Amino acid sequence: MSRAAGAAGRGAGGGGGGPPGLAAPLRRCLPGRGRAGGFWEATLAPRVLAAYRVSLVTSLVAASLNAVFGLLVAWVLVRYRFPGRRVVDALVDLPFALPTAVAGIALTTLYAENGWLGARLAPLGIKVSYTTLGITVALVFIGLPFVVRTLQPVLQDLEAEIEEAAASLGATRWQTFRRVLLPALLPALLTGFALAFARAIGEYGSVVFISGNMPMRTEIAPLLIMTKLEQFDYAGATAIAVVLLLMSFALLLCINVLQWWSRRQAA
Amino acid sequence: MSIGVQGLAKRFGGFEALKNVSLEIPSGELVALLGPSGSGKTTLLRLIAGLERPDAGTILFHGEDATRRDVRDRQVGFVFQHYALFRHMSVFENVAFGLRVRPRHLRPPEAEIRTTVTDLLKLVQLDWLADRQPSQLSGGQRQRVALARALAVKPEVLLLDEPFGALDAKVRKELRRWLRRLHEEVHVTTVFVTHDQDEAMEVADRIVVMNEGRIEQVGHPEAVYEHPATPFVYSFLGNVNLFHGRVAEGRAEVAGQEVAMPDWAAGLDRDAVAYVRTYEVELAREPNGSPAIETVLRHVRRFGPMVRLELDRVEDGQVIEAEVPRARFEELGVGRGERVYVKPRSARLFPR
C-alpha cells in the first residue's frame, strides 16, 4: 500500500503537485547531484517543505497530546492504587519494546475504514488511516513512554509536605496542583515533551503504513529521504537529512538546558 | 483559641501511634509536645492540624467539634521540620500564597497583600530578602519564611513540627529565643513538637511529655522537671542515676540506705526503682559511719563551674554519674582510680 501510494505520489509531485514555477526547480534538482545551489533547491522544494510541515505539525500535536495524557497516566500510576496497576505500568513501555513496523500495521488495520476502530469512527466523519490524524495517532503511540517515564520519578519524589503546606494555607486541591505541583513538574514535563517530539520527527516505521504517503499531504520528511534514496538522489536525501538533524540537535540542546534547569530547581 | 483533645487514637498499619490521648490547651498558650521519636507527638500535632484523620476521639477548637473539619477550614498555621517552602516561588510569593488562594470574594486586594506580606517579613526580620528564591536562603532564614507564611493567613492556632530540628546548634538557640518573643508579640495559641528537653524547657509555657503514644505528664516546665510524675519523665528530663531497691511499710531501702516513704505506709513489700539526679549526690572520701555506696573514680570532666564525675560502683560495676561544683571537687581532692563514697541526697522512688 505505502509503496504503491508513494509511487503514485511521486508522479503527482513532479506533475501537478504544485505551481509550475516552483515545481520546475524540483524537477531540475532530482537528477542534479553536485550542482551549486542544489542544496537549497532540494531543501526548499514545495514537496520537501510540505513534508517538513507535515512532520513538524503532527509531531507537535502528538507530543502535546502525550504531554497531557502522559502526565495523567504518570499521575494515576504514582498516586492511585487500583487492581492491575503493575501490569498497566509495565504496558507503558510497550512502544519501546514493540517493533515499529508491527505497531504500524496494527494501528493502520485498526483505524482503516473497515477496521475495528475506524469503522466506529467513519460514521462520525472521522478518517484516521491515510490522513495526518493517522500519523498523529502513530506518533502518540511512539512518544507516550518518554513523557510517562520522565515524569514518574519526579512525581514519586515530590515531598508530601509541600502539598500539606498548601492545604494548611487554605489552597484547594486544584489550586495546589496548578500553583505548586505543576510548576515543580514543569521541567520534567517539558523534557518528556521534547523527547517525544524529537522521536516523532525522526520516526519512520510506525508512520509509513498509516500515513498513506501522499506527497504534499501525508508524506513525512523521513519517508521523503527514503524515496530520494530509492531514486539514488543522494544529494536531495542528504539535504533533507541535514535539516532534520539540525532540528534534532536543537531539541537535544533544549533537553539539556531543561535538565540543567530542573537540577537547579531541585537543589 | 483553645484546643481540646479527647480520647484520640491513631494507628498506622500495625503500629499504634496514639493511644487514647486527652489534652486541654488554653487559648494563647505556648505548649511543647516533648518525647522521644515514635512517642506519637508528631501524630498528635498532625491530627490537630487535620493532616491525619483520627481512628477514634474528638478534637475541639474553641469548644466546637472540629474532628471532621478539613485542613483548609481549620485556620491552623503549620510549620514543617524541613520548611516545605515552594521552591519555584520567591520568598514574597511564598508568604503571599495563603492570601492569593482565597476565594475571590475573600481575597484581599493586591495592595493589602503587599503590606501584609511586607509586615510579616519585617516581623521575621527578612524583609530585605523578599525577592530571593528559597534555595538562596540559609536554613534558619528558610524556617523563618515558613513561619511568616503560616502566620499570613492569620491562623487561630500555630503548629510547629520540630521547627528547629534541622538547624545547627547555634542557629537553633537563636531561633528559640526568637520564637518565644514572637509568641509574646502575636499571642496565638502555639503548639510545637520537639525531642530536645532544653528546647521545651526554654521556650514553652507548658510541657506535654509523651511516650509510646501516651501522655506521661502535663505541666509547667519547672513542675515537670522538679516533680516528674512517672519514671519515664524522670529519666527523659535531665541526667539521672538509677538504683534498685525495695519498699516495705513506709520505708524504703535504696543502695544500702534507709529512706522514709510515708506515702507507701500501706505495707506492701515490693521492688522499687529510685531515681537520683546527678547533682543530688553527696561525695566523701570516707564512709563517715552512715551507709554509703563505695565507688572508684573513673573519669573527670570539667565544664564551667561544675565538674562531672563518672564513678564505678565497687559492688557490681554500675556506672554512677555525679555533678559537683568545682570548689567542692577541689576540696575533695580525689584523683582517678581513688575511692569515693556516694550518698544520694534525695531520691524519687517508683515501685515496680
Add this chain to the structure above:
Amino acid sequence: MAGIVTSRLHAAPDRTSALTEPRPVRWALTGVALAFLVLFLFIPLVAVFTEGLKKGWEAYLAALVEPDALAAVRLTLLTAAVAVPLNTAFGVAAAWCLAKFRFPGRSILLTLIDLPFAVSPVIAGMVFVLLFGTQGWFGGWLFDHDVKIVFAVPGIVLATTFVTFPFVARELIPLMQEQGPEEEEAARVLGASGWQIFWRVTLPNIKWGLLYGVILCNARAMGEFGAVSVVSGHIRGLTNTLPLHIEILYNEYNFAAAFAVASPLALLGLVTLVAKTAVEWCQARELARGAGAS
C-alpha cells in the same frame, strides 16, 4: 530508599484530603488514563494476534514456515547474534569508563552514545549508504575488492548495531554512577587485579541492569525497521529481516500473513516487558535486602 518506597505504597490508601483528590475525581482520572492506554497500547497489541489468526491456525502456521519467512527469521537471528554481543561488550566498557573515570572528551563520548537515539533511523541507514554505497566514500574501493556492504547482509548488521548501540550503555551508566567507585577501590586496596575486580565486584553489582539492557538491545535489534529498510534493498529470501518481510507482505495486501509474521515479534516485545518488570523486582528486592543488612 526502598523503605521510603514501601511506606509510600502503604500510605497511599489513607491519604487525607490534603494529599489526594475526592473519590469521584480519582475514579474519573483513573478511568480516562486507563481508557487512553487501552485505546493506544492494549488494543493495537491484541490486534496483532487476532489479525494474525483471522484466517485460522493453518494459515497462521503456513505464513510462519514459508521459505521467505524462514529466511527472514534466520537473517534476523543472525543480525541480533552479531549486534547484541558487540553492543554488550561495548556498552559495558563505555559505561565503565564514563561512570568511573573523568577524562577529557568524556562529555563528547556521552553525547556520541546518545546519538543513535537522537537521529532518525532513516538518516542512520542513509549514512551507511553514503559511506559504503556504490557512489559512497568507500564505494569505489569496496567495489574494486568485490566487497558488498549496502544492500547486503553486512549493511543490515552494521545499521542494526549502530541503532541499538546506546541501549546497554545507557542502562548501565546511571547504575554504575550511583554505585560509585568505593567498592572497586576497596577491592584494589585488598590486592585484587583489574580483571578480578571486574568479575568479582563490578559485574555482580550491575548484573540486573546489564540483563535488562541486553534484553532491550535484543528486542530493538530484532525489530529495527527504518535503518535496515534503507540499507537492505529488500531482496526476498536474501536481505529481508522479519520487519521488512512484514512490510512486503502487508504491501501485497497479504494482511493475515503479515500479522502472523508480526506476532512472534510482538511476543518478543511482551517478553521484554515481563523481563523488565522481573528485573526491577529483583533489583528492588536486592536493595531491600542490602538495606536490611546494613
